[in-house]
Amino acid sequence: MKRHSSKRPTISQVAERAGVSAGTVSNYLNGTVSVSPDRSIRIQEAIDALHYVPDPTASSLRRKEARDIFVLTPDLNNMFYTKILRSYMDLAYKEGYNINISSYEYSRDLEKRMLSRLMSARKGSLVVIFNGFGDEDLIEALIQHDLRVILADRNKTIAGTSSLSFDNENVLFDLVRFLKEKGFRKIGLFTEPLLLENIRLRHDSFLKAARYYGYSGDNITVYFDETLVLNKMNQGYLNMRRILNETPIQSLPDAWVASSDNLAIGIMRAINEAGYRIPDDFGLVGFDNLDVSEFIQPALTTVNQDQVYFGSKLWDISRRVLKTNECVNNTIMQNLIIRSSC
């Protein structure tokens, strides 16, 4: 295939054609200082004629700053993150920022490798890290390298970073109170391993709330397993199937709280296949309010996290951090959505 290898025009070619200097073209383009009307016209003509488009690489090099944002998520294949990202990217693109997304698959090694690569980003670039764990040293190194860091959905602050996360305390009190009022005697938390701070916080708050509302001893169960990290739907299914096989039903909780909707969907299948009914035999509550959660049978009661709002709030913080270089820490409330599964 032949290729019409048109050299890109440069700013000096535009300048030459317009009969002005490169600096003037630059001023015209960036509005740095005003340019006389007649020259402006000639410059614009030259730009059009040559189809000139500025080279952002050169400009970055010279300005010593770039409009780059790097986003790390644990799992791109999870609508929780993509919903946030969609609303975040919308806003960021509108203001001309570039976004690099990557996914570390809940692997600390992978995450660390990605963070290391970021050391070579231009100073002033913004790094948004969703969740993550065991990476404190690298985050500090990033800050040393003069990058700005925002911790998202993490419920943890590190000096020099900003943060935005969901409130994982109050909502668990709401949730447990709801279970109590519904008359469930034994409640269980079915959760991913407690590596992530927000998950750990959910766990701790669950226990606190359970005790607060009068549950104790055998009436509180916590189940977690290290497989419950990726492929949550399937792993939730497999784990719950095993639980149901191995445990007499009277020693199981009569309401389960799953730490994510994906887990809950897997759990639901296992319960159905074992011949039990939801919510009669087991109540079930999820976390995340995925689109699909309203569509499954029975529709899933869940904790709603407004991802669109999170995304826009995250962008607010990003702007502040980029412009003013200060640190901002914020929390967003969650609310319970009651459907048929509990």
Add this chain to the structure above:
Amino acid sequence: MKRHSSKRPTISQVAERAGVSAGTVSNYLNGTVSVSPDRSIRIQEAIDALHYVPDPTASSLRRKEARDIFVLTPDLNNMFYTKILRSYMDLAYKEGYNINISSYEYSRDLEKRMLSRLMSARKGSLVVIFNGFGDEDLIEALIQHDLRVILADRNKTIAGTSSLSFDNENVLFDLVRFLKEKGFRKIGLFTEPLLLENIRLRHDSFLKAARYYGYSGDNITVYFDETLVLNKMNQGYLNMRRILNETPIQSLPDAWVASSDNLAIGIMRAINEAGYRIPDDFGLVGFDNLDVSEFIQPALTTVNQDQVYFGSKLWDISRRVLKTNECVNNTIMQNLIIRSSC
């Protein structure tokens, strides 16, 4: 918050400290030509001492090429794309490429705006466009600007571009034959509007296959609506609910083929809520084989598109295009996965 504003070290500072020239450091780093062992050691020591990290912007500017890949998808919030991207990005990152993802929300305007922005990308950069429509002029402009373009999941070739898509012809013959053998008398296609070439091809092949297997006249239905683009689950639900309300059941098909699993999930809810049963009253088949499709009740029969394979194949093509600048066009087969909904 105070910030330890450590100026980034440059290659010449490393050179000075190691007592060599900048060129030698560059050679050492890039392996362009070999560097004597003693100098290598001194250079490495200097790099470590200064925590030197090369600046990719400067390097790009000088090399006149960048390792940038821009990916446009219609909807990031759809696992079909994220699954492909996960496998694609994995491979790309391993080889040191940067990936920029964006989503045009099935909007032609937005897509065009994004493509226009890409005109300013460095020449030689790769642009991967998923689906898309009405953008032929801009794609040609990109090629004029010396970018490389790959059309993904589109079943269309444009001169100067490469492409990778799923085979949307043979599989529809398999599918319709399956419906025929199952004894369905009237079959219907429930599809997004025919803006996208691959959707149109599915539609055309559906009709061809239907006739081939002896369906005709009233025994073939095609339903589409312009709302069936985003929020497919919910829109599929609303549209099918309306159909069931407005149409006597005996004039409806007894098997529906939905052009995506998300639509099928919405359809399923509408059918259930209307008091009908799947597959007894209606057979239902989807497209995409999403993770969740195996977990819903009844488990969804669907056309499997191997997204992981697509992603790796896409990366193969990307490399070839980047290295050799030739055009490659490929197609990947799909297969039917039979579960309980049909």
Add this chain to the structure above:
DNA sequence: TTGAAAGCGCTACCAG
């Protein structure tokens, strides 16, 4: 308001 010129940090060339 303008043009000339000095770099941003790096790589590629050339002479030795």
Add this chain to the structure above:
DNA sequence: CTGGTAGCGCTTTCAA
């Protein structure tokens, strides 16, 4: 194998 040097395309002084 090495050092010196030119220059990628752009922005930003500085003098005029």
